[in-house]
Amino acid sequence: MRSLHLSAAAVSRWKIAVFLLALLPLVRIIVWALLDKMGANPLEWMTRNTGSWAIYILLLTLAITPLRRISGWNWLQKFRRMLGLYGFFYASLHLTMYLWFDHFFEWETIWPDIIKRPFVLAGMVSWSMMLALAVSSPQAVLRWMGGKRWQRLHQLMYVLVPVAVLHVYWMKSGKHDFFWPAVYGGITVLLLGLRIWFARRSLRPV
Incomplete structure (x- = not known):
């Protein structure tokens, strides 16, 4: 595919646009809360909504490299960090709402819930991996860790997304609702499969 080149100024403008677009789910939550449009259980609606947007953005982040390899649009890589941080942001809102609305931050009830319910454990594990990636995302941390160690750490992305899908x-x-888990799982398998295929192609002798 023919490569589409974007100037640094154009990439900066697109970054602003993506930044604002990624805020829209939060704006929607706030507006719907003010208009009382969240249904009979607004706390559950907010918790589910933030969790859904976290996984949407995580899948989009995972798609950046395959899309870049297929299209030749190398500038897509410049959006990966921002999208990853937004995924962490919505996942953190999702976790905070669970800790607050379900348990009022009382860890004596949170720990038994983590042990008792596998989906809570999977959510905690995936968020912990996201935390490690978010904390290590600044350039200063990359320089301190060194490129190879930093890259190895950020390969957690290939683990945390499947764990997040398992959480869902x-x-x-x-509730015997398997449609969205199947969609998320299928997209994840496709994206990881593309990455493996590209990696194997790059190892073939020319």
């Missing part, structure tokens, strides 16, 4: 699957399976 276990949560939805209690």
Whole structure:
């Protein structure tokens, strides 16, 4: 595919646009809260909504490299860090709402819930991996860690997304709702499969 080149100024403008677009789910939550349009259980609606947007953005982040390799649009890589941080942001809102609305930050009830319910454990594990990636995302941390160690750490992305999908699957399976877990799982398998295919192609002798 023919490569589409964007100037540094154009990339900066697109970054601003993507930044603002990624804020829209939060704006929607605030507006719907003010208009009382969240239904009979607004706390559950907010928790589910932030979790859904976290996984949407994580999948989009995972798609950046395959899209770049297929299209030749190398400038897509410049959006990966921002999208990853937004995924962490919505996942953190999702976690905070669970800790607050379900348990009022009382860890004596949170720990048993983590042990008892697998989907809560999977959510905690995936968020912990996201935390490690978010903390290590600044350039200063990259320089301190060194490129190879930093890259190895950020390969956690290939683990945390499947764990996040497993979190959704276990949560939805209690209601026998498998549609969205299947969609997320299928997209994840496709994206990881593309990455493996590109990696193997790059190892072939010319």
